[in-house]
Amino acid sequence: MSMCKTCLKDSSKHSKKLWTLHNWCPLCQKNSKDHSEELWQMHQRAVVKGAKGGKIRPVTVGLARSSVGRVVEWNVPVSPKGQSSSYKLEVIPIHMHCVQCSLAMGDVEVDNGDVLGGLCLKCFREMIGQEDSYYDKFPSYRSYEYCQKIRKRMEKK
Ligand SMILES: [Zn+2]
Numbered sequence: 347m348s349m350c351k352t353c354l355k356d357s358s359k360h361s362k363k364l365w366t367l368h369n370w371c372p373l374c375q376k377n378s379k380d381h382s383e384e385l386w387q388m389h390q391r392a393v394v395k396g397a398k399g400g401k402i403r404p405v406t407v408g409l410a411r412s413s414v415g416r417v418v419e420w421n422v423p424v425s426p427k428g429q430s431s432s433y434k435l436e437v438i439p440i441h442m443h444c445v446q447c448s449l450a451m452g453d454v455e456v457d458n459g460d461v462l463g464g465l466c467l468k469c470f471r472e473m474i475g476q477e478d479s480y481y482d483k484f485p486s487y488r489s490y491e492y493c494q495k496i497r498k499r500m501e502k503k
């Protein structure tokens with residue numbers, strides 16, 4: 347028994363397919379279980395914001411991992427006089443954006459959004475005053491104590 351993150355009903359009230367749909371993060375392609383509560387909210391907000399009320403569908407850009415994109419439909423005239431036209435679909439990738447510099451964030455930043463407080467690594471590093479070597483070590487620095495330390499520093503700001 348566990349509660350659905352989307353409709354807040356019990357898992358028994360879902361078909362298996364619906365459950366996966368309701369508890370799958372389209373942004374980082376992971377199950378809700380792999381998120382902290384805060385991170386889940388951040389990812390869902392980013393998707394809703396990025397979708398702008400439109401349709402979304404999975405997208406893979408270059409060598410990046412699969413993510414989600416907003417579907418945009420273009421009306422393209424086929425004949426010169428424009429009597430007939432066809433739809434062209436474009437999927438524009440949705441990103442999480444740094445709350446400070448507004449740049450799109452990478453996988454590491456998206457996965458650690460709760461620890462980083464919605465900042466990209468560059469802004470985060472500037473804020474806590476760490477030098478560049480910190481970047482390489484980052485993913486292993488996820489202990490509870492460490493997170494608390496960062497949070498405290500952020501609150502002070
Ligand atoms: Zn549900």
Ligand SMILES: [Zn+2]
Nearest residue numbers: 371373374389
């Ligand atoms: Zn996610």
Ligand SMILES: [Zn+2]
Nearest residue numbers: 444447466469
């Ligand atoms: Zn930034």
